[in-house]
Amino acid sequence: MIRLLIADDQALVRGALAALLQLEDDLEVVAEVARGDEVVDAARESKPDVALLDVEMPGIDGLAAARLLRDAVPTCRVLMVTTFGRPGYLKQAMAAGASGFVVKDTPARQLADAVRRVHSGLRVVDPTLAAESLTQGDSPLTDREADVLQAARSGGTVAAIAATLFLSEGTVRNHLSSAIGKTGARTRAEAVRVAVDNGWLLPH
Amino acid sequence: MIRLLIADDQALVRGALAALLQLEDDLEVVAEVARGDEVVDAARESKPDVALLDVEMPGIDGLAAARLLRDAVPTCRVLMVTTFGRPGYLKQAMAAGASGFVVKDTPARQLADAVRRVHSGLRVVDPTLAAESLTQGDSPLTDREADVLQAARSGGTVAAIAATLFLSEGTVRNHLSSAIGKTGARTRAEAVRVAVDNGWLLPH
DNA sequence: AGCTTGTCGTGACACCTGTCATGGTCACGT
DNA sequence: ACGTGACCATGACAGGTGTCACGACAAGCT
Numbered sequence: 459m460i461r462l463l464i465a466d467d468q469a470l471v472r473g474a475l476a477a478l479l480q481l482e483d484d485l486e487v488v489a490e491v492a493r494g495d496e497v498v499d500a501a502r503e504s505k506p507d508v509a510l511l512d513v514e515m516p517g518i519d520g521l522a523a524a525r526l527l528r529d530a531v532p533t534c535r536v537l538m539v540t541t542f543g544r545p546g547y548l549k550q551a552m553a554a555g556a557s558g559f560v561v562k563d564t565p566a567r568q569l570a571d572a573v574r575r576v577h578s579g580l581r582v583v584d585p586t587l588a589a590e591s592l593t594q595g596d597s598p599l600t601d602r603e604a605d606v607l608q609a610a611r612s613g614g615t616v617a618a619i620a621a622t623l624f625l626s627e628g629t630v631r632n633h634l635s636s637a638i639g640k641t642g643a644r645t646r647a648e649a650v651r652v653a654v655d656n657g658w659l660l661p662h
Numbered sequence: 663m664i665r666l667l668i669a670d671d672q673a674l675v676r677g678a679l680a681a682l683l684q685l686e687d688d689l690e691v692v693a694e695v696a697r698g699d700e701v702v703d704a705a706r707e708s709k710p711d712v713a714l715l716d717v718e719m720p721g722i723d724g725l726a727a728a729r730l731l732r733d734a735v736p737t738c739r740v741l742m743v744t745t746f747g748r749p750g751y752l753k754q755a756m757a758a759g760a761s762g763f764v765v766k767d768t769p770a771r772q773l774a775d776a777v778r779r780v781h782s783g784l785r786v787v788d789p790t791l792a793a794e795s796l797t798q799g800d801s802p803l804t805d806r807e808a809d810v811l812q813a814a815r816s817g818g819t820v821a822a823i824a825a826t827l828f829l830s831e832g833t834v835r836n837h838l839s840s841a842i843g844k845t846g847a848r849t850r851a852e853a854v855r856v857a858v859d860n861g862w863l864l865p866h
Numbered sequence: 867a868g869c870t871t872g873t874c875g876t877g878a879c880a881c882c883t884g885t886c887a888t889g890g891t892c893a894c895g896t
Numbered sequence: 897a898c899g900t901g902a903c904c905a906t907g908a909c910a911g912g913t914g915t916c917a918c919g920a921c922a923a924g925c926t
Contacts, residue, residue, distance in 0.1 A: 470768060470769075474679045477678065478678040562673070566673060569674060601902085635884055635886090830874070835915085836873095836915090
């Protein structure tokens with residue numbers, strides 16, 4: 459019997475996922491949480507064998523939750539189940555100690571298989587995503603450039619970004635210019651779009 | 663026995679949703695589709711009583727699908743089941759002939775109830791969303807302003823927007839300026855963010 | 867007929883942005 | 897010790913952006 463923890467902020471999806479997996483004879487859902495910061499506590503209590511984590515959750519995101527879970531409950535393997543197949547998320551998830559990464563667009567039947575494989579110590583990765591991840595490589599952005607781009611997401615001016623990051627306006631412009639160049643964009647808004655699409659920015 | 667059609671682009675969610683609803687004695691899933699443009703054909707063939715439509719789908723979005731479905735199969739009632747609780751989507755959904763609108767964050771138990779209520783001719787609307795929708799009112803943007811803002815989403819320059827819309831650059835700037843003023847934003851990027859959050863722009 | 871509103875356009879102006887040159891500090895690996 | 901690269905900053909400049917004033921036309925309303 460494989461014990462499962464399911465973490466997803468959408469109650470409907472979470473419940474439906476649990477219902478689907480509960481149908482399998484060798485799977486048992488022992489915990490459900492809606493927030494990233496509830497994952498560790500729930501795992502400590504219910505001792506699951508595999509945790510299914512969504513990337514996008516309130517509290518802390520699934521990536522950070524995976525990191526914490528790896529330290530707190532090392533016996534629990536992590537399978538990321540996410541909506542968006544951003545190649546960058548895959549890298550971050552693997553770096554965070556996840557054993558698998560599948561998008562919600564995969565056939566339903568494959569999920570149970572993925573859970574069993576992860577439980578037996580194998581790694582499960584969406585093949586198309588893995589290919590994208592390889593061809594595209596790592597994020598070309600430096601930490602600071604990513605910070606500035608992240609701050610630019612809400613659409614504020616350079617002055618606003620500089621204020622929130624405690625930087626000079628000129629520095630912000632330089633980082634933005636560099637990020638725009640690296641993303642092949644022509645404006646900061648376009649650079650944000652490219653970076654988000656590739657998973658180079660943290661979920662929000 | 664209530665016959666159901668489920669339309670959602672995420673295979674996992676679609677299957678899980680079907681599994682969950684199949685558990686109810688009086689519900690029967692007779693069709694599942696992954697694209698908006700497959701809804702009408704599937705409905706013609708399987709004659710469902712209620713169609714559960716996601717707003718965001720490839721092909722055509724759930725709003726447009728609801729409009730087509732209303733004309734093609736008038737006996738089939740529409741229940742929108744969406745991820746994002748944008749108040750504007752609710753208005754558009756109701757205008758498109760939907761009988762209900764719930765977000766995926768609602769408790770699982772309530773979905774079956776919502777289906778039954780919709781089937782019996784009642785309207786089902788997420789209460790918090792309805793409140794937001796009332797307080798906030800309609801979109802203040804004119805059609806053209808929405809068009810320009812929509813074109814500005816990808817992050818292109820004024821020249822690019824003007825080219826795609828066959829307008830003068832000055833006109834584009836005027837519409838943008840007006841939209842920025844109406845949204846209370848200070849830059850076009852912020853205006854886009856506000857408009858998207860409120861559902862004043864079409865899904866994409 | 868008058869009025870309002872949305873749409874499209876021009877021109878002008880202050881300001882913001884993106885880019886570049888330049889220079890400094892710090893951490894890192896050789 | 898030295899080179900490299902990320903990081904921070906300043907200053908300057910061309911060009912893009914947001915705003916405003918003004919005009920013109922069509923559609924709808926009183």
